[in-house]
Amino acid sequence: MTNKSIRTWTSSTAKNLAISVHSFKGGTGKTNLSANAALALAKRGWNVALFDFDFRAPSLNALFQRDGIKYWINDWLAGKCELNELLIDLSAEFQTKGQFQVGFTNPSSRAINDMVQHSMDEEWQARVLQLVLDGKELLFERHHVNFQIFDTSPGFAMSSINAILAADELILVIKMDQLDIVGTQHLIQGVYNQVLGRKPELIINKVPCSMLQTQEDYTKLQADIGKKLGINVIAVIPCFCEVMENMGQSLFLEKNPAHQFSQSIDQLASHFESVN
């Protein structure tokens, strides 16, 4: 053996961050936040890949109103296509500076049923986890993707755990509902802390405007919920009628860039940019 001076390998300066967006309950606004944050990052010039990992209730397809999709995430997991074949490039449509690619999950009842059946198959789950981990590396290293965002199923779904295991930044979304807060507490303690040994960050979404009259209300809510759940709250987003009226028919940020919700999304994008 020869002792040689250790060569210092400089890490690539490129930003690489995989983000899982998860919640205890459904209806917290995960999909809306994930899709809009992905768009905000792509508009800033980052290459972004957004994945619909909610196999029980896939909804990105409806949000982006896509027809004629050749390959779904379901096909990739079943070995019928490569990862780059299922990603649809929407950069031109949304006029983003960076690449904006989306992977959709098949929303048909048959496809959902298939995924539910697979969810208890350990061999299938092992293969999916390996695919997700390999896919993450592939997109970062070969396809120069900077951000991968996984919009997951609520609760303890295996597909969500796979995305969480692959993610570098874990985001939990709650709304101001006592059931959701208590459930999220169990989710953090039971899964994130004890099992995964990792701390998520929190977004409090759809907060009634009556609770957020002043800046102090924001700060107090952020501190109170953060203390109660023992995690860092990165955003408090009010419930906006305009977002509700959009009815998930389009990306809100695209049509309303000056709206307060879009500004919250922009701050979220800045937060993701700052994560090491």
Add this chain to the structure above:
Amino acid sequence: MAKPVETKDTVTLRTFCHSCNKDIIVPIQKVIVSEAESYPVSHAHLHGHPPHVLILYVDSDFLIRGTELSETVSIERQRKTTPLSAMVLLRVPPRYKRTAMAMLKLRQASAEEIARITGKSKNVESQYLGAMFRMGYLERIRVQNFYQYHIPGSL
């Protein structure tokens, strides 16, 4: 020898395997070489059908300084094996989780290689990998004086 191809975390080496009678690609995590205490680093690569091991001796510039072929390997496995999945990660004791995640990343590795990823000692990783092998989550082969572990079904 072909020049290594570098990405953020890995360096992909290409070398000729006399058993396969073709060039093979061997990805190696940068940290395994860059944080080695001495060089060359020996890196065992289990591959092919029937499985065989090519040991690569890699210097600090990721250049292959020599290879050694072990054509007959005997894979040790439990009667019942379970592939590493999210379900397994949810039920194994917390102390094994980083080891399991490192194994998922590398697919095949020695305790020394896993230790460089997790930051724990080689002895600790050796115990954890041995325990996970006995639980049926990993298979292993003996290479020279160490065990090379791999995920069931990953070959």
